[in-house]
Amino acid sequence: MTTVVRTPVPGPTGRAAALLADSTTLTRRALAHWRRDPGPLVASLGFNVLFVLMFVYLFGGALQVPGGGSYPDFLMPGMFAMTMLFGVGLTAAAVAADRERGVTDRFRSMPVSPLAPLVGRAVADLLFATVTLGVMLVTALAVGWRATGGTGRVLAALGLVLLLRFALVWVGSWLGLTLTGQTALTGVQTLEFPLGFLSSAFVAPATMPGWLGTVADWNPLSATVGATRQLLGNPGWGGESWAAQHQLLLAVLWPVALTLVFLPLAVHRYRAQER
Amino acid sequence: MTTVGSAVRVAGVRKRYGDREVLAGVDLDVTAGTVCALLGPNGAGKTTLVRILATLLRLDGGRAEVAGFDVATQAARVRYRIGVVGQYPAVDEVLSGRQNLEMFGRLCRLTGPQARRRATDLLDTFGLADTGSRPVRAYSGGMRRRLDLAVAMILTPAVLFLDEPTVGLDPRGRNEVWQAVRDLVGAGTTVLLTTQYLDEADQLADQVCVLDAGRVLARGTPEQLKSRLGGDRIDLVVRDAVDLPAAADRLRRIGADAPTVDPDERRISVRITDRGALTEVVRGLDADGVTVADLVLRRPTLDEVFLHLTGHRSEPQEVAA
Numbered sequence: 001m002t003t004v005v006r007t008p009v010p011g012p013t014g015r016a017a018a019l020l021a022d023s024t025t026l027t028r029r030a031l032a033h034w035r036r037d038p039g040p041l042v043a044s045l046g047f048n049v050l051f052v053l054m055f056v057y058l059f060g061g062a063l064q065v066p067g068g069g070s071y072p073d074f075l076m077p078g079m080f081a082m083t084m085l086f087g088v089g090l091t092a093a094a095v096a097a098d099r100e101r102g103v104t105d106r107f108r109s110m111p112v113s114p115l116a117p118l119v120g121r122a123v124a125d126l127l128f129a130t131v132t133l134g135v136m137l138v139t140a141l142a143v144g145w146r147a148t149g150g151t152g153r154v155l156a157a158l159g160l161v162l163l164l165r166f167a168l169v170w171v172g173s174w175l176g177l178t179l180t181g182q183t184a185l186t187g188v189q190t191l192e193f194p195l196g197f198l199s200s201a202f203v204a205p206a207t208m209p210g211w212l213g214t215v216a217d218w219n220p221l222s223a224t225v226g227a228t229r230q231l232l233g234n235p236g237w238g239g240e241s242w243a244a245q246h247q248l249l250l251a252v253l254w255p256v257a258l259t260l261v262f263l264p265l266a267v268h269r270y271r272a273q274e275r
Numbered sequence: 276m277t278t279v280g281s282a283v284r285v286a287g288v289r290k291r292y293g294d295r296e297v298l299a300g301v302d303l304d305v306t307a308g309t310v311c312a313l314l315g316p317n318g319a320g321k322t323t324l325v326r327i328l329a330t331l332l333r334l335d336g337g338r339a340e341v342a343g344f345d346v347a348t349q350a351a352r353v354r355y356r357i358g359v360v361g362q363y364p365a366v367d368e369v370l371s372g373r374q375n376l377e378m379f380g381r382l383c384r385l386t387g388p389q390a391r392r393r394a395t396d397l398l399d400t401f402g403l404a405d406t407g408s409r410p411v412r413a414y415s416g417g418m419r420r421r422l423d424l425a426v427a428m429i430l431t432p433a434v435l436f437l438d439e440p441t442v443g444l445d446p447r448g449r450n451e452v453w454q455a456v457r458d459l460v461g462a463g464t465t466v467l468l469t470t471q472y473l474d475e476a477d478q479l480a481d482q483v484c485v486l487d488a489g490r491v492l493a494r495g496t497p498e499q500l501k502s503r504l505g506g507d508r509i510d511l512v513v514r515d516a517v518d519l520p521a522a523a524d525r526l527r528r529i530g531a532d533a534p535t536v537d538p539d540e541r542r543i544s545v546r547i548t549d550r551g552a553l554t555e556v557v558r559g560l561d562a563d564g565v566t567v568a569d570l571v572l573r574r575p576t577l578d579e580v581f582l583h584l585t586g587h588r589s590e591p592q593e594v595a596a
Contacts, residue, residue, distance in 0.1 A: 004431040007384040023331040025381040033369050102365030109329045112382045
């Protein structure tokens with residue numbers, strides 16, 4: 001204990017570098033978690049694949065595709081967006097675990113850049129979302145899904161799907177910093193299903209009771225699903241409402257709006273953790 | 276307002292949650308290089324005070340300085356000079372001990388090689404060198420606490436906060452932590468610890484500050500607090516329970532106030548103001564024909580001081596680790 005180790009307080013330019021360095025450290029921490037304990041991630045990927053197989057082979061035969069196309073072509077854009085929605089629970093659980101173990105407080109009492117724990121989480125979760133999307137694409141091709149748009153349009157579609165995940169990272173972080181207890185987290189994971197089904201991902205909003213159809217039309221998930229269907233050249237519902245007519249625009253606006261609301265909320269919760 | 280040589284300076288600090296006042300104007304001054312124990316029952320405000328000093332909680336009134344910096348306006352500077360060990364180890368359970376130290380080292384602005392070197396040093400110092408590569412969830416309670424302490428020591432802190440550092444540990448784990456704290460103080464770190472264990476304060480602290488319901492009831496060295504009770508105590512154990520009334524009667528005449536009698540242990544305890552009373556007790560009991568199994572002259576325990584100051588026992592509650 002005779003060695004004294006001290007580091008200097010960084011100035012204003014050093015703070016941006018510190019944010020970058022600390023976020024990198026915390027992203028690498030998440031990667032180290034995955035290497036040491038890959039179980040939850042494998043389970044998450046397996047669940048998503050199973051979800052696709054279930055729809056294609058169990059429900060698919062009984063469902064009518066709009067315009068009479070192939071069922072996997074119709075289904076997969078909805079599945080891509082659904083798997084992003086399932087990520088909310090993963091983000092919230094990871095953030096809540098740190099908070100409940102006191103690790104978040106440790107960060108707050110250390111010279112850690114105040115945004116780094118949130119940014120590090122976001123980067124790690126987006127990396128995993130990319131892996132998830134890759135697995136989903138392989139699964140999609142295996143069940144007979146095909147995109148008719150060009151490469152540029154396919155990449156744009158995948159970009160929109162990841163943009164939705166980016167926005168949902170902040171929702172998940174805010175939930176993880178706000179909710180207490182395992183029950184609340186299980187609640188979040190359970191709510192993902194009705195929130196996902198209350199969209200144009202699987203059912204036409206026009207077939208729902210009036211107000212429910214409107215909610216489904218305006219669901220951020222519907223915008224991403226509709227826009228990716230257009231870009232991938234996959235069959236969709238169409239629809240007369242303003243939201244259904246402007247899905248590409250909404251697929252960008254919704255994630256931006258969610259980020260603008262939930263990023264500051266999450267930062268505020270992080271700074272004001274009072275137990 | 277900083278007194279030269281003060282590592283922690285607290286003046287009139289207040290904190291309330293809704294209409295519950297948790298800290299009602301606390302003053303505290305900890306000399307650099309010493310150990311100060313905040314002693315008090317659950318709900319006394321100990322943890323709240325530590326969280327304010329560790330920049331984790333905003334204060335509602337008063338001023339607090341740590342290592343010469345104001346916790347409200349210079350929090351970033353304070354964070355470079357403190358180590359915090361909470362009631363439960365705040366380390367990553369999935370990563371190994373070494374990975375934890377390297378990660379927190381990087382977050383303390385150490386370079387990669389510096390962080391690795393520091394991790395090796397600290398694993399050695401805290402007796403974790405052999406288990407450094409195992410995941411923390413395979414660690415024992417005492418090992419976790421030591422890793423937690425090691426993380427708090429990555430940047431040699433000017434002030435180390437320990438919030439009930441031995442809650443839930445067995446005697447061996449407790450001794451390990453105590454020894455680690457003594458080593459740190461030997462190297463010049465100032466320690467502010469909270470505890471509801473009176474023997475812990477007695478073992479470690481140069482200065483004790485008794486907190487109850489958000490107020491400081493008393494402060495001083497453990498010795499000073501004990502002598503505030505005004506003198507020593509005699510503990511007497513009689514061999515036969517039938518002798519208890521006669522012995523109690525004898526001690527009542529010699530002692531400074533009414534003796535406490537524990538019939539199960541056949542033990543009588545009384546406060547005395549003059550050490551010469553011991554001879555008087557022996558002579559008197561001999562005259563009464565009482566057979567003595569044990570007779571001790573001792574200083575009062577902090578437990579007795581606490582009872583005297585607060586009117587209730589410290590009653591540490593069992594907390595799951």
